[in-house]
Amino acid sequence: MARNTAFKLVGVALSAIVVALVVFNVFNLNEAYGNGPPYYSRTTNMDKWSNPIPVLGVLDVLVVLAIAGYVRWWRRLR
Numbered sequence: 001m002a003r004n005t006a007f008k009l010v011g012v013a014l015s016a017i018v019v020a021l022v023v024f025n026v027f028n029l030n031e032a033y034g035n036g037p038p039y040y041s042r043t044t045n046m047d048k049w050s051n052p053i054p055v056l057g058v059l060d061v062l063v064v065l066a067i068a069g070y071v072r073w074w075r076r077l078r
Helices: 002-033 053-077
Strands: none
Touching: 002 053
């Protein structure tokens, strides 16, 4: 009984973390690349721009590892 409750709690927490990181990635990619042509306000500080893909890629890898660990834990309980 306790394992089932822990399994559900970890599943809900992992789902919330995955959704939060997906939203974080979407907002950062939209801010970095925008959703239109580069207007004057977007090109004035291009010397300070940095590519967000490496940091977001690391976050995505961590999410994939967390999901893989959860799936492995779920298979061990079955």
